[in-house]
Amino acid sequence: MSGANQASTEAGAFAVATHGLSKRYGGQTALDGVDFRVPDGAVYVLVGANGAGKSTTFKVLMNLERADAGTAQVFGMDTARSGPLVRAQVGYVPEHQGHGYGWMTCGRLLQHAAAYYPAWDPAYAEHLGRALGLRPDRGAGTLSKGESRRLQLVLAMAHRPPLLLLDEPTDGLDPVVRRRALALLAEHLADTPTTVLVSTHHVNELESLADHVGVLREGRLVAQMARDQLQRTVRRYHAEVAPGWEPPPGLDAAGLRRSSAGREVRMTLIGEEREVAERLAAAGAQVREVTTLGLEDAALAFLPEEVQ
Known part of the structure; x- marks a missing residue:
């Protein structure tokens, strides 16, 4: 974050x-x-x-x-x-x-x-x-x-x-x-x-x-x-990744979800979309879709999942 x-x-x-x-x-x-x-x-x-x-x-x-x-x-x-x-x-x-x-x-x-x-x-x-x-x-x-x-x-x-x-x-x-x-x-x-x-x-x-x-x-x-600004900088990313892939350091992924095969992930990330997408690509992830979040989901991205 x-x-x-x-x-x-x-x-x-x-x-x-x-x-x-x-x-x-x-x-x-x-x-x-x-x-x-x-x-x-x-x-x-x-x-x-x-x-x-x-x-x-x-x-x-x-x-x-x-x-x-x-x-x-x-x-x-x-x-x-x-x-x-x-x-x-x-x-x-x-x-x-x-x-x-x-x-x-x-x-x-x-x-x-x-x-x-x-x-x-x-x-x-x-x-x-x-x-x-x-x-x-x-x-x-x-x-x-x-x-x-x-x-x-x-x-x-x-x-x-x-x-x-x-x-x-x-x-x-x-x-x-x-x-x-x-x-x-x-x-x-x-x-x-x-x-x-x-x-x-x-x-x-x-x-x-x-x-x-x-x-x-x-x-x-x-x-x-x-x-x-909140809804511009907090978005959900759908990406294709290699098995065992983890987000790069500094990009804390809230709500990280993997497919059963582990080759697709959905995660909420905080940061300007272009910068985040570039960092994901540099880490080997192929971004397929970026979704704008509602106010509640965007705000809750700053809290650990166990307290949401």
């Missing part, structure tokens, strides 16, 4: 930027020198296995956790120094479901939240709740996992914040509501200037929305690039 760590977003204004962000919990490293760059107005999809550091990143950005080293900025504000100002600009859907106001009904909780956001749009909150099937009279503490997630989505979006931090936003939703939630997000992006940083295990759901991708692996950011 040569050059993966060098990939970065294009120069420009960043809604979210971290510099050398590191965080440990006892002997476990959650974040290890992470440098995020989320362009203003982007939909940035953060990919990684459980425990890769995705939720920790969100908590640091919300100043719910303090980094051990490095800095994090949201719209130029240091999250450690200006936590309340940062949170006022963010709609946050956390990984876990708790609200802290379980004794309130959903309707009362939405009214309570509205008092803290001058930009809260009551009509939009009602529209979101109706579209997601949220019942205002239900007690927030009695909601199922999916119902709680619907409430969190309304709380995050109803004040039309300039930044949405969505940590597994469709987790717990049934397929029908999942599609509806994603459609509402697409409508929101069309109507409201918004930057989105979203963590998900269902990358394919955001195929039509994502324009930047980051991949976290064991607390390290191993890839970060625009969607077009």
